[in-house]
Amino acid sequence: MSNLIKENAIANDEWTLVNLPASQVEERKQAGKVVLFKLTGEQTVTDEQIAGTVIPTTGKVIVPLSVYVAQKDTLKSRMNAGSAGIWLDTHEALETLISNVDDINNLPIIAVHVERFADGRIFSLGTLLRTRYGFRNELRAFGDVLRDQLFFLKRSGFNSYLIRAGRSAEEALASLNDFTIPYQGAVDEPSPVFKRYNRVV
């Protein structure tokens, strides 16, 4: 059974996720004050990892942002043919993605990898991709994706959710509708409740 939810239903996953090989660089603890992106203490992708990434030559693939940036000339035609998408980690900068594509809507899919449930950056990334950059195609969350994030992910512009292996996507579906009338405007419903309803005292 597929663990993918698309829109409001279980769907077959036609995409192959391309992963980076494990980093050989020993993890160093960041000092934590130098520059902004280092504040979060995440590893950056190494050249060896990019070079060592194996992309299947046929079929639909979602490649890491760093690999796409390094090999965009070869990947662009697949992208324009609708058979290559990009995924990024929650600590990667959207600006990198935007400045390396001609038109974000040439991408059939963007996927955001969330390593830990508690990492709420994914919600801001989804919101920005939809509202700031006008992305209209499939926006997928994958990684530590569990049913209790779904309502928030949906409201932040995601429409595709790959539930973590070992958890029931069937049961998770119910949580897309945990609340019927949210207070604030967000991606899926831009108007706040006070503009949608006539709330009289």
Add this chain to the structure above:
Amino acid sequence: MYQYDEIDQKIVDERVAQYRDQVRRYLAGELSEDEFRPLRLQNGLYIQRQAPMLRIAVPYGMLSSRQLHKLGDIAAKYDRSYGHFSTRQNLQLNWPKLEDTPDILAELATVEMHAIQTSGNCIRNITTDQFAGVAPDEIVDPRAMAEIIRQWSTFHPEFALLPRKFKIAVSGTKDDRAVVQMHDIGMEFYIDTNQQLAIKVWVGGGLGRTPILGAVIREHLEWQHALTYCEAIVRVYNLHGRRDNAYKARIKILVKALGIEEFKRQVETEWAHLKDAPNTITEAELARVAKHFEAMPYETKPAQDASFDAAIASNPAFAAWAKRSLHAHKIAGYRAVTLSLKPHGTAPGDASSEQMHLVADLAEQYSFGELRVSHEQNLILADVKLSDLFAVWQKARAHGLATPNIGLLTDIICCPGGDFCSLANAKSIPIAVAIQQQFDNLDYLHDIGDIELNISGCMNACGHHHVGHIGILGVDKDGSEWYQVSIGGKQGNDASLGSVIGPSFSAEEMPSVVQKLIDVYLKERTPEELFIDTARRLGVAPFKAHVYLDKSLAKEGVAV
């Protein structure tokens, strides 16, 4: 106060259903401990040393009689017949059973209450001045905006899982009682030169391990933009705040790392996109919510009341209480009343079920059926007629709610500490109780005058020790409990953080340490000085010298 319509009610009802299912999945083993943690926290449920603790939201400290009766019932039915009012103006139950928590929330929902976002890494309860709406020095009643911000922040999808907790306070007075500088975002409402409602926005304040006063990020913001501007701030924080180290994850660390100018630049860049977005507040919405906070149907009264004056003249106990517990009111003939939850010898902020029912009845009978919780952990009846005060006092006194110590040394702000909290380094309640016993003489307390003593059981600073005129912090030294003492902290417009006086003390030493600090003050003060003034004028040195005079004490003390 604000009353739910069907939309508000549906949201809390759906939350109960969602949470009930989360608890069911956890108990059935479908959710691991780690997965359940962020879910239960977002609903105010901690797993403590002894039992779970459930924190119930009291939005900006406002309660109705009906709600307080319900809280009293819940404490009796599901707990040990008492609750603890916290420095966030919330109510904590210390002994509920995990299995019962969905039912507790269902009962709360029947009186328009909940535990949404009372803990966890999300936007917490919005707090404000306990005298909002009645204070004579109030420029703007901030409660309508507090309610609008509450609704906006409730299940805000983009900010559901922030790097760390996020606290917003609003104020509308000259004399800031909401400590806006001590919050992740502080909003000070005022009327600008065009006679329009405007906001001065502070960011990056907070206590905890790294206490920092907030910085002004915007001097002038039109009220319509309150939500979109908050979105810009929280978005920058959500994306760039540290997530690798819980102690460095608050927004204050990001603001400090970037500098307020750079942080402001990023926020303004973000806001340029968000300004005038749909979440911009409309006149109609402000008017709708403000209707709930319209003035009470006050009677026209003279400024003086003969029966009150007579009672003051003839009854010294009543006069002593009135002196400490009554606060000026913008309507002639009315007073706001603080009911002390700090009787000497019990945990500060605790109220029994019986006391909750009594206060609910007093509010019903004498104060339009409403009351407030203060961040000093007392209860407030905001609208009492002068002619009713004697009756209120008699009833409150019969139930241990009229200790005339408001604002005095024994009106201690104190976190639950090591008796309940699993994060604690040391117990805090027994220290408060020991100090109350040491100073169990009301004439002496009045002579010492206004002073704030705050105790936290660890650096998380829930007891706001940094801003206590005297601050006490529980520290752990090789597994035993020690207490670090600071003086010179202050809340309010001229807020400051206290300075540590030296090596820490054992629990037994604490009452005498406080006594020595007071001795120095009484000796050195000028006639018009309060403790904080003397402490600021003289600095730490003379206090330190006296406290550590006994050399053996200094040697025993441990530097931490």
